[in-house]
Structure formats: structure tokens, C-alpha cells
Amino acid sequence: MVRETLPVMETEWFQPFTEQPIALLSEEGEWIGDFPLDLDETLLRQLYRDMLAVRLMDERFTVLLRTGKISFTAPMAGHEAAQVGVAHALRRGHDWAFPYYRDYGLALALGVPLVEIFGQMIGTRADPNKGRQMPCHPSSRPLNIFAAASTVASHIPPATGAALSMKIQGTGQVAVCTFGDGATSEGDWYAAINFAAVQRVPAVFVCENNRYAISVPYSCQTATRTIAEKAHAFGIPGYHVDGMDVLASYYVSREAIERARAGHGPSLVELVVYRYGAHSSADDDSRYRPREEVELWRQRDPLVRYQRFLARHGLWSEEWERQLREEIAREQAEAIEAAERAGEVPAEWMFDDVYAEPLWHLERQRALLRAELQ
Numbered sequence: 608m609v610r611e612t613l614p615v616m617e618t619e620w621f622q623p624f625t626e627q628p629i630a631l632l633s634e635e636g637e638w639i640g641d642f643p644l645d646l647d648e649t650l651l652r653q654l655y656r657d658m659l660a661v662r663l664m665d666e667r668f669t670v671l672l673r674t675g676k677i678s679f680t681a682p683m684a685g686h687e688a689a690q691v692g693v694a695h696a697l698r699r700g701h702d703w704a705f706p707y708y709r710d711y712g713l714a715l716a717l718g719v720p721l722v723e724i725f726g727q728m729i730g731t732r733a734d735p736n737k738g739r740q741m742p743c744h745p746s747s748r749p750l751n752i753f754a755a756a757s758t759v760a761s762h763i764p765p766a767t768g769a770a771l772s773m774k775i776q777g778t779g780q781v782a783v784c785t786f787g788d789g790a791t792s793e794g795d796w797y798a799a800i801n802f803a804a805v806q807r808v809p810a811v812f813v814c815e816n817n818r819y820a821i822s823v824p825y826s827c828q829t830a831t832r833t834i835a836e837k838a839h840a841f842g843i844p845g846y847h848v849d850g851m852d853v854l855a856s857y858y859v860s861r862e863a864i865e866r867a868r869a870g871h872g873p874s875l876v877e878l879v880v881y882r883y884g885a886h887s888s889a890d891d892d893s894r895y896r897p898r899e900e901v902e903l904w905r906q907r908d909p910l911v912r913y914q915r916f917l918a919r920h921g922l923w924s925e926e927w928e929r930q931l932r933e934e935i936a937r938e939q940a941e942a943i944e945a946a947e948r949a950g951e952v953p954a955e956w957m958f959d960d961v962y963a964e965p966l967w968h969l970e971r972q973r974a975l976l977r978a979e980l981q
């Protein structure tokens with residue numbers, strides 16, 4: 608279940624620019640927030656189900672890769688709490704999401720059908736992108752998910768532009784844009800957030816800070832201690848958040864989104880996470896990350912912490928976990944089958960939708976390709 612309406616905050620609970628990341632759950636899963644937890648049991652459970660589905664989907668992607676069914680994957684394990692928290696904080700199908708290539712967890716929690724996800728990964732007719740994108744590039748027209756691009760930070764100016772349009776037209780929507788720590792060194796990042804701040808547009812900029820941009824560590828990326836403090840330069844709030852804590856990700860994003868919706872302008876939310884896998888299937892992370900570091904972060908697994916929280920509230924049991932795993936595994940297996948059954952994408956689709964009017968040289972190439980493949 609995803610909430611379609613969210614209450615507008617009457618008070619602001621979170622301080623920007625905190626030294627320590629904002630957390631609402633201790634490592635042992637105790638609620639440590641200083642405000643009342645106002646989520647119902649259905650949503651509390653759904654957050655866990657989505658995180659588990661993302662973790663299992665990540666594993667599936669690896670299996671599909673190893674069996675030669677997909678050509679590429681960008682692992683998301685470790686980012687689940689961040690992506691699922693943000694997805695539930697926005698109004699699905701009303702607000703817009705501007706994701707990047709590591710955000711299939713965000714797409715899943717926003718409700719992109721599994722068959723479309725696997726169709727996009729494999730590149731079959733089940734893919735609304737018609738098989739023309741690299742795997743791991745989510746999008747959805749009905750759910751207002753802007754098509755992810757590989758070019759780091761290139762989707763951030765369009766998010767600001769969309770938010771400006773929302774403001775001018777008074778649509779009551781918010782544009783939520785996610786990206787990695789590496790993206791914060793791009794000129795597009797500064798230009799987009801600066802303009803958003805000047806125009807006070809309804810946008811939220813969310814950094815999934817996993818402390819690496821492929822092999823470039825955080826210390827080589829920026830001299831600031833946090834990403835959040837860069838918001839000072841734009842004159843907007845910057846929240847430093849424990850992104851391994853799904854409730855902190857959810858509540859801080861929700862506040863930032865509702866603040867934007869209420870006309871108070873954009874904010875920057877830094878979700879501190881860790882990617883457990885390599886940067887992508889084309890990367891060997893053992894060449895630049897000590898195994899002990901990965902192990903240390905594995906001790907802080909976002910699913911385990913949240914499971915402890917649910918168990919304390921009588922909302923988790925081993926039996927439920929077993930059922931969930933079975934259900935999710937079955938749903939994903941069926942979706943893969945359906946995506947494959949949809950059939951291969953015809954190669955000549957690559958010429959469609961590029962220009963409004965067909966161009967003579969592309970039509971010639973289409974004919975050549977057709978003849979070649981016959």
C-alpha cells in the first residue's frame with residue numbers, strides 16, 4: 608500500500624545541518640524519535656515488504672546476468688531503506704520522480720509493475736522503453752517517473768524545470784530528484800539546485816551517498832564533511848540523514864516534500880548509505896574497497912535493523928518472513944517469465960520515436976537492417 612494523501616506538516620521536526628546523521632531507529636531497532644510515530648501497521652509492514660523485494664530483486668538481477676539474460680546490472684543492496692523511504696514519502700502518480708540508474712528499488716516501491724521492470728532489464732516487448740535503454744534505467748509514464756539517463760547529473764536540471772512548471776501552473780505537485788554522491792561534483796548539480804532555490808520551486812534533491820563514485824572515494828570527491836552542508840551555498844535546508852534507517856529516510860523526505868508542496872521551496876536531503884555490491888557488473892570493487900569496510904557496513908544492514916523494530920512491535924515473525932520470501936520469489940519468477948514471453952524487441956524499433964517525421968536516411972537504414980535480418 609502506498610499512501611495517496613499525506614498530512615501537511617504543521618511543525619517541522621527535523622533540524623537541517625546536523626553533525627550526526629538523523630536517525631529514528633537505533634541499531635537494535637528501538638524508536639528513538641522525539642515525536643509520535645504516526646504510521647499505521649499496514650504501511651509499517653509494507654516498508655519491510657518493499658525493502659525485502661528490492662533485496663531479492665537485486666539478487667535476481669545477478670542471476671539473470673550470470674545466466675546471460677541481461678547484459679548489465681547496478682546493484683542496489685544497501686540502498687533499500689533510502690529508496691523505499693523516499694518512494695513512500697511522495698504522492699505516487701501525482702508527484703514526479705527523477706531517478707538515476709541505481710534506483711530500481713525506488714521504482715519498485717513507487718509501483719512500477721514487476722513485468723515492466725524485468726522487461727526493461729532483459730529488453731523485451733514488456734519494456735515500455737521498447738528495449739532501447741541500458742538495463743537499470745527505470746521510467747514510467749503513468750507513475751510520473753522521468754526516464755533515468757546514464758549521464759551523471761543530467762536529470763537534475765530537468766527536475767528543476769519540471770518543478771518550475773509545477774509552480775507556475777499551481778499543480779500542487781513536487782519533483783523529487785535522486786542521485787549519487789558523485790553527481791554532486793557536476794556543474795549541472797550546482798546550476799539546477801541554485802536555480803531551484805532562487806525560484807523557490809517545489810523540488811526535493813536527494814543524494815544517496817554511498818561514499819563512492821565507482822572507485823573514487825568520498826574524500827577525493829569533496830572537501831566538505833557532508834553533502835547536506837552544501838545546501839548552505841544555495842540558501843536552502845540540507846538534511847543529513849541515516850539512509851540505512853527506513854523511518855528516518857521516510858520522515859525526513861516527507862517533511863521536505865510537504866514543505867516544498869506548501870510553497871517553502873526546495874531542500875537537499877543526504878541519505879547516508881552503503882552499496883554492498885560492486886558499482887556495476889562491469890566493476891571489481893575488491894580493487895579499491897577493503898573487505899573489512901564492506902563487512903562493517905554489512906553489520907548495519909537496513910533490513911535487519913527494521914526487522915528488529917517490527918519484531919519489537921509484534922509486527923514481524925519468522926513465519927511471516929518465510930511467507931513473504933516465498934510470495935516475492937514467486938511474483939518475481941512469474942514476472943520474468945511474462946517478460947520473456949512478451950518476446951524479443953524487433954531491432955528496427957530503434958528508429959522509432961526519435962523524430963516526429965521519419966527522415967529519409969533513417970528510413971534507408973531501417974530498410975537495410977530489415978533486409979539484413981531476413
Ligand SMILES: Cc1ncc(C[n+]2csc(CCOP(=O)(O)OP(=O)(O)O)c2C)c(N)n1
Pocket residue numbers: 709757758759760786787788789790791815817819820821886
Ligand atoms: C557525466 C558522466 N561522467 C562519468 C560517467 C561514468 N560514471 C557512471 S556512474 C559514475 C559514478 C557515479 O557515482 P555516484 O554519483 O556516487 O552514484 P553511485 O553509482 O555511487 O550510486 C560515473 C563516474 C557518466 N555516466 N556520466
Ligand SMILES: [Mg+2]
Pocket residue numbers: 787788789815816817818819820821
Ligand atoms: Mg556514490
